[in-house]
Amino acid sequence: MENTDSKTRRLAVNAAFLKDIKDDNHDLKAIVDRIAPLSEHYQTAVNHWPELVGLLEQLCDQLALHFSLEEAYGYFEDAVNHAPQLSVSAECLRSQHPNLFKTIRGLADNVLEVNTDNTEHVTKFLNAYQRFQQQFIAHEEAELKLILDALDDDLGVGD
Ligand SMILES: [Fe+2]
Numbered sequence: 001m002e003n004t005d006s007k008t009r010r011l012a013v014n015a016a017f018l019k020d021i022k023d024d025n026h027d028l029k030a031i032v033d034r035i036a037p038l039s040e041h042y043q044t045a046v047n048h049w050p051e052l053v054g055l056l057e058q059l060c061d062q063l064a065l066h067f068s069l070e071e072a073y074g075y076f077e078d079a080v081n082h083a084p085q086l087s088v089s090a091e092c093l094r095s096q097h098p099n100l101f102k103t104i105r106g107l108a109d110n111v112l113e114v115n116t117d118n119t120e121h122v123t124k125f126l127n128a129y130q131r132f133q134q135q136f137i138a139h140e141e142a143e144l145k146l147i148l149d150a151l152d153d154d155l156g157v158g159d
Contacts, residue, residue, distance in 0.1 A: 018074030
């Protein structure tokens with residue numbers, strides 16, 4: 001094996017903790033599931049605008065908690081890098097948190113400015129939320145894959 005630079009600390013995934021955080025996140029899933037039908041249809045959204053405003057604010061708070069738990073317990077700096085490819089994925093996924101949060105914070109603020117009589121304005125906002133939702137779901141799925149890969153790696157590599 002190649003001699004690696006022992007001073008290079010890389011990010012690793014604390015698979016069991018990260019899995020616990022995801023398994024336990026009923027509140028987050030409940031909010032996302034309530035927003036989904038409201039954000040899919042123009043008329044439904046307009047009819048429930050105050051509810052959508054409240055749910056986006058809740059989603060913002062819940063995601064702040066979710067990301068901070070993941071960052072506090074789900075990832076760690078690893079001095080010995082057993083699996084470089086997992087470290088690259090871990091760095092990439094953790095680094096998505098600030099942008100995802102910035103996007104949902106922006107949406108929770110912008111929803112207050114939308115003129116619900118303006119179809120184009122509403123549609124533009126709903127499309128922006130849909131894009132965020134897709135990015136967030138893709139992020140969550142990639143983290144779950146990372147958890148499974150890290151658990152496999154733990155089981156598969158004896159040292
Ligand atoms: Fe995450």
